[in-house]
Amino acid sequence: MSTTTEAPRAVPGSLPHSDGAGSFVPVQTRSERPASFDPADFSVPTGREVNWRYTPLDRIRPLLIDEDTESGDDLAVDYRIDAPDGYHVESTGHEAAPRGEVFRPEDLPSAIAFKRCANALHVRIPQSATAERPIVIEITGKDASRHANAHVIVEAMPQSAATVLLRHRGAAQYAQNVEIIVRDGARLEVVSVQQWDDDAIHASAHQARVLRDAFLRHTVVSFGGGVVRVNPSVALTGPGAQTEMYGLSFADAGQHLESQVYLHHEGPHTKGEVLYKGALQGASARSAWVGDVLIGPDGVGTDSYEANRNLVLTEGARADSVPNLEIETGDIAGAGHASATGRFDDEQLFYLQARGIPEDEARRLVVLGFLGEIVQKIGIPDLQGELTAAIEAELAATPVEGVVA
Numbered sequence: 001m002s003t004t005t006e007a008p009r010a011v012p013g014s015l016p017h018s019d020g021a022g023s024f025v026p027v028q029t030r031s032e033r034p035a036s037f038d039p040a041d042f043s044v045p046t047g048r049e050v051n052w053r054y055t056p057l058d059r060i061r062p063l064l065i066d067e068d069t070e071s072g073d074d075l076a077v078d079y080r081i082d083a084p085d086g087y088h089v090e091s092t093g094h095e096a097a098p099r100g101e102v103f104r105p106e107d108l109p110s111a112i113a114f115k116r117c118a119n120a121l122h123v124r125i126p127q128s129a130t131a132e133r134p135i136v137i138e139i140t141g142k143d144a145s146r147h148a149n150a151h152v153i154v155e156a157m158p159q160s161a162a163t164v165l166l167r168h169r170g171a172a173q174y175a176q177n178v179e180i181i182v183r184d185g186a187r188l189e190v191v192s193v194q195q196w197d198d199d200a201i202h203a204s205a206h207q208a209r210v211l212r213d214a215f216l217r218h219t220v221v222s223f224g225g226g227v228v229r230v231n232p233s234v235a236l237t238g239p240g241a242q243t244e245m246y247g248l249s250f251a252d253a254g255q256h257l258e259s260q261v262y263l264h265h266e267g268p269h270t271k272g273e274v275l276y277k278g279a280l281q282g283a284s285a286r287s288a289w290v291g292d293v294l295i296g297p298d299g300v301g302t303d304s305y306e307a308n309r310n311l312v313l314t315e316g317a318r319a320d321s322v323p324n325l326e327i328e329t330g331d332i333a334g335a336g337h338a339s340a341t342g343r344f345d346d347e348q349l350f351y352l353q354a355r356g357i358p359e360d361e362a363r364r365l366v367v368l369g370f371l372g373e374i375v376q377k378i379g380i381p382d383l384q385g386e387l388t389a390a391i392e393a394e395l396a397a398t399p400v401e402g403v404v405a
Contacts, residue, residue: 030262030292031326035104039066039115042108051107054288054320056256059227062147062173063109063203066116076146076172082136083123091122091153098155102209102235103179110205113175116149120179123164124155125186131162134380141172144199150176156186156214163189163379169224171197180208182216184238189217189379195390196225198254204230212238212267219378220276222249222257223390233262236270245274245306247289248374248387250394251317253282260290263306265299274306277374279367281394283316294326295335303333310341311370364395 033051036042044064045052057064081088091099099120105111123135137152154164166178182188196202202225210216222228234243249257263272278287289308310319323337344366352362368391375387 030324031264031294033106035106036111037100037105037114039108039111042111044108051260051290054290055229055258056227056286059256060109060201060203060229063112063175063201066112067147076141076143076148077150077174078140078142079121080138080140081121081123082138084131084135087123087125087131087135089122089124091120093119096120098181099151099153099179101179102181103151103177103205103207105177106205109175109203110177113149113177114151117151117177120151120153122153122155125157125160125162125188127157128159129157129162130160134163134165136165136167138167138169139174141168141170141174141196141200144171144173144197147173148175150174151179152176153179153181154188154190155181156183156188158183159185161187163191165380165383166190166192168192168194168196168202171200174200174202174204176202176204178204178206180206180216180218182208182210182214184212185214186211187215189219191219191221191378191380191383192230193383194220194222194225194228194230196228198224198226200225201227202229206230206232208232208234208243210234210236210238210241210243213240214238215242217244217246217377217379219246219374220248220259221387222247222259223394225257226254227256227258229258231258231260231262233264234272235264235266236272237266239267240269241267242271243273244377245272246374246377247276247278248371249276249278249287250371250391251278251280251282251285251287252394252397253284255282256286256288258288260292261306262292263294263304265293265295265302265304268298269301270299271303272305275374276308277310277371278308278319279311279313279371279394280317280319281313283314285314285317286319288320289322291323291337291339292326293324293335293337295328295332297328299329300331301333302329302335304335305337307338308340309370311367312341312343313367364392367391367395
């Protein structure tokens with residue numbers, strides 16, 4: 001496969017100055033980011049790049065090394081697929097359609113994973129079919145010292161409807177690409193849940209294309225793992241395409257949970273909503289969220305909004321949040337973005353305590369209500385109950401102080 005955008009070899013992720021003097025300036029907008037299937041087109045990140053500035057590179061170093069690990073994948077990760085007959089289809093080789101129809105690696109771990117994963121895991125919802133129960137892909141790491149590469153394809157054929165759940169558990173060094181194609185008139189929900197052990201590292205790029213009058217709800221839930229970096233990208237290419245992108249995270253001491261979200265309104269009369277929420281507790285708890293929305297020149301009639309909210313529960317925890325918005329047409333229905341990081345709302349606590357609820361219980365209810373907004377948007381009742389219990393367990397592990405770091 002050919003490179004889609006040339007990256008300057010000396011400083012990948014940079015563009016030459018117009019004076020032609022040979023120096024470079026960093027790429028600042030997501031739409032300018034280079035893409036390539038060849039890992040050699042990406043230098044090892046230093047942390048100065050805009051897309052790596054918040055990531056602890058020393059901790060994910062194993063995912064930045066282009067080594068042949070195909071023989072070790074089976075030793076690192078187990079896969080189990082629960083899907084109706086005919087939904088799991090064979091995908092042999094890098095050229096097997098529809099692999100690469102949508103996906104273009106935008107960083108080194110993604111390019112390595114694409115190259116090193118010989119065969120994709122392909123789930124296809126047949127045309128006009130409706131899956132009566134969620135399709136579940138369970139990914140279980142078996143060894144934190146072993147590396148695995150993966151490419152997962154979720155393809156919803158025209159007029160189909162389904163929910164696909166990706167569950168990550170155990171421990172491994174796991175580089176993953178997820179390619180999502182929502183064809184005309186289809187309705188798809190994809191939920192990726194990260195409940196890794198504390199010594200797992202996980203870098204994942206999700207790239208989706210939503211076609212005419214189709215709908216995608218995409219949700220990222222990160223609770224476990226030492227370093228978890230899940231970056232979803234959705235392109236609304238067809239007229240009338242819609243997406244809802246949600247995220248939920250709870251970072252404890254020693255954890256780094258990150259998402260870089262990209263929503264591209266390419267076609268006319270598209271609609272997108274982005275809402276990510278996170279809670280942090282523990283002196284070394286870290287989260288990072290970067291949200292980019294691009295409304296292209298053909299995105300007339302676009303309606304788009306993105307927001308990130310973070311609740312810091314203890315001293316020393318830190319949340320970085322950066323919303324960005326590019327608009328290349330003046331004919332839109334609306335667009336906006338917002339970000340907020342802080343402690344408890346004192347008025348909410350006062351309201352609850354004034355009605356006889358003890359302070360500790362009041363704080364617990366506030367956190368549950370804050371994160372529960374995302375939980376309730378997931379269309380899997382059993383998972384909703386499980387996540388609520390997981391939030392309760394997180395709160396019970398460390399007393400909540402309710403102060404800003």
